[in-house]
Amino acid sequence: MDWDFAATTFWRLMAALPLTLEVWFLSVVLGGLIAAGVVWMRVSGSRPLEILARAYVAIFRGTPLLIQLFLVYYGLASLPAVRHSILWPVLRDPLYCGVLALGLCTAGYQAEIFRGALLAVPHGAGEAAKACGMSGLLMFRRIVFPIALRHALPAYSTEMISMVKATALVSLITLWDVLSVALKIRNDTLVTYLPLILAGAIYFTINYILGAAFLSLERRLSPHLRARPS
Amino acid sequence: MGSRLWKSVALGAAVGAALATGAYAKEWKTVVIGMEGGYPPWNQTDSSGKIVGFEVDLANDLCKRAGVECKIIAQDWDGMIPGLKAGKFDVIMDGMSITDERKKEIDFSKPYAAPPAAFMAAKDSDVAKKLGAGKPVNAIKDPKAADAAIKAVQAALKGKTVGVQVSTTHANFASKYLKDIATVKEYKTTDDRDLDLKNGRIDVGLDDYPTVAATLESPDAKDLVIVGPEIIGDVFGVGEAMGIRKSDADLTAKFNKALDAAFADGSVKKYSLQWFKIDTTP
Amino acid sequence: MDILKIFGFGEGGWGLALLAGAGMTLLVSACGLLIGAVIGALVAWSRLSGNRLAGAAGEAYAALFRGLPELLVVYFVYFGSSTLLTTGAKLVGYDGFIGVPSFVAGALAVGVISGSYQAEVFRAAYLAIVKGELEAAVSVGMDRWLMFQRIIAPQVLRFALPGLGNLWQVALKDSSLISVTGLAELMRVSQVGAASTHQPFAFYVGGLVLYLAMTLVTTRLFDIAEARATRGMRRIAG
Structure with missing residues (x-):
């Protein structure tokens, strides 16, 4: 094994890590902001808004991110109306296109997670809050949000890890993230496995840390579930 | 006893897999050829799913001459050489130029095409105005003219964005001559690059002449033209050839012989004129 | 070019190719899901077995393949399977290269990923079985195999169905990454169609619509299956 090559490759991959994390x-x-809007539409009680929210979730969860990414980056830009709009300086940049595509996609998943968490808030908790005279916003802040957050965390943690993995697709739109640098090194040096293995180790480590962080957050947020005598 | 059993199981699986893909060792009855299937006019896929193009016609011709049966399979450009080394196929034919880096890993047949590289840009762009219409420059025969032409390209592309396919000789050209002058963007496929050129994200595309010509014939490419020098040689090397594993020297020899015959009776030139509209024989 | 002509079924039309691609996507995803079910069941069993070594191995497997980008797994399986087989064959004296067809490699990649998630679905489903039922089965003298057949398997399947439905959707979408291996599934057909006709927008929108149709129809099928599987439960509850 060529340790020099391994070290150089590793540091070249690490140099691409900030971009991966940024995306x-x-x-x-x-995605979180869009998801909040989608959930609001979904529970708004207005039929058209609800249908729109359902369609959004179905489309972005039901199709491969690869196609979504392609349509946002290459498809939008092929429309002259987009190229001549004030948004072009933003949409021209592959970074923002990648963020937009990944954000739109994760919003579909996050919306379902948020909705599930909202449904899990016991009805009685809301009624009790109202009985105490809490306003809608106060009730949301003190009662609904904390309970929903706890319910959402496990699924949310999975989604965050999925998103780290999803960033590996942005090589399609000319961004130099960790995986695209690994593929380039592989193609230039023709070493088949080492760049892929090192890239895999980097992704795995990030996801491991992320998973552990969410787990400890979960534990901190649910002290009432801890150390239950069995 | 146990180990014998394992051996026969492993051998059975091995033979089964070999039969499934037709990748035989030593006795070359079937040769599997890998190409992108999306790199017109070298190789492209028609609506019935069949791969057609210059390299398909040439491959069928050469295989007939070499007395082997050929099977063409598609694979992304990304990982073409690892695929060859891992035994996914026995030969690469995908507009792949002979380079020193690649020669360290695999063997090449004689080149079957040596088209010049060409730049394309929008008709009314200042790059097009500065560089003018395309004209051939041969860096092997006339290095001085090539130097001057490359200097002119560097001057015209200052601050511009250039698009190339990743891990190609064109990418090598960009990183050798344009890295500090222009922004270089590398794409997975030539098609993605062409889209960004039409969409205005990049100013100039660099590729081999037949590929550029095919792009110019595509819809929405009315505004694009070939500009500046059409360079032969330099980083582009001596031409495109079949890539073959180093361990299969007998196969390389077989195809070299077939290539000699195909050059001699004008077949290679015929395919070139048919698919590229120009003669690209080396 | 006319959109109708591109997606038509006549001469030069890509309609048939796209539908065939969609069929290939369904096939490779289904095979992937099945392979994943076998792997998932094994991993779940290893974690429930009480054997610490097996449990740790199962956990490591699940953690590894959930932590790696799917595209990376596809690359590993696609190139790795050939290299492994070739090396293995060399050990037993077979000299030469062994290719693994891209369909097999693709289904394997989808299965390896899916298996790491299915393990959790199966484990949770097993733990959802009421303990008393297992004790009752033992007390009426069922042997382990009969108990598995009559008590465990039907209920695990029932409880696992919603989770499997989700993972089927995931498999369907992961299969699009196999396009890098050249297998003519829907994503690949859309890509080569886009490249060969220089009509990317039409092809990617077409691909998007087909994927959406596949997920919507198959999700509906899973819903029906779920309703059937839980019929008995509702009758008891209501």
């Missing part, structure tokens, strides 16, 4: 973070945040 991940921005798309997760964007």
Whole structure:
């Protein structure tokens, strides 16, 4: 084994890590905001809005991210209306296109997670809050949100890890994330496995840390479930 | 006893898999050829799912001459050489140029095509105005003219964005001459690059002449033209050839012989004119 | 070019190719899901067996393949399977290369990923079986195999169905990554169609619609299956 080559490859991959994390973070945040809107539409009580929200979730969860990414990056840009709009400077940039595509996709999943968590809030808790005279916002902040958050965490943690993995597709749109650098090194040096193995180790480590962080958060947020005598 | 059993099981599985793909060792009855199937006009897929193109016609011709049966399978450009080394196929034919880096890993047949590289840009762009219409430059025969032409390209592309397919000789050209002058973007497929050129994300595309010509004939490409020097040689090497594993020297010899015959009776030139509209024989 | 002509079934039309691609997607995903079920059952069993070594191995497997990007797994399986087989064959004296057809490699990749998630679905389903039923089965003198057949398997399947439905959707979408191996599934057909006709937008929208149709129809089938599987439960509850 060529340790020099392994070390150089590793550091070249690490140099691409900030981009991977940037795409991940921005798309997760964007996805969370869109998801909040979608959930609001879904529980709004208005039939058209509800149908729209259902369609959104069906489309973005029911089709491969690869196609969504392609349509956002290459498809949108092929429409002259988009190229001549004020959004073009943003959509021209592959980074923002990647963030947009990944954000739209994760929003479909996050919306379902949020909705499931909202449904899990006991009815009585809301009634009790109202009986105490809490306003809608206060009730959401003090009662609904904390309970829903706890319910959402396990699924949310899985989705966050899925998104780290999803960032590996942005090589399609000319971004130099960890996997695309690994593939390039592989094609240039023609070493078949080592770059892939090192890239795999990096992704695995990030996801391991992320999973552990969410687990400890879960434990901290649910002290009432801890140390239950069996 | 136990180990004998394992051996026969493993051998059975091995033979079964070998039969399934037709990848035989030593006795070359069937040769599996890998290409992209999406790299017109070298090789492309028609609506019935069949791969057609210059390299398909050439491959069928050469296989007939070499007395082997050929099976063509598709695979992405990404991982073409690892695929060959892992035994996914026995020969690469995918517009692959002979380079020193690749020669360290695999063997090449004689080149079967040596088209020039060509730049394309929008008709009314300032790159097109500065570089003018395309004209051939041979870096092997006339290095001085090639140097001057490359300098002109560097001057015209200052601050521009250039698109190439990843891990190609064109990408090598960009990283050797344009890295510090222009922004270089590398694409998985030539098609993605062409889309970004039409969409205006990049100013210039660099590829081999037949591929560029095919792009210019596609819809929405009315505004694109070939500009600047059409370079032969330099980083582009001596031409495109079949890539074959180093351990299969007998196969390389077989195809070299077939290639000699196909050059001699004008077959290679015929396919070239048919698919590329120009003669690209080396 | 006319959109109708591109997606038509006549001369030069890509309609048939796209439908065949969709069929291939369904086939490779289904095989992947089945392979995943075998792997998932094994991993779940290893974690429930009480054997610490087996449990740790199962856990490591699940953690590894949930932590790696799917595309990376596809690359590993596609190239790795050939290399492994070739090396193995060399050990027993067979000299030469062994190719693994891209369909097999693709189904295996989808299965390896799916298995790491199915393990959890099966494990949770097993734990959802009321303990008393198992004790009752033992007390009426069922042997382990009969108990598995009559008590465990039917209920695990019933409880696992919603989770499997989700994983089927995931498998369907993961199968699009196999396109890098050249297998003519829907994503690959859309890509080569886009490249060969230079009509990317039409082909990717077409592919999107077909994927959506596949998920919607098959999800409906899983819903029906779920309703059938839980018929008995509802009768008891209501």
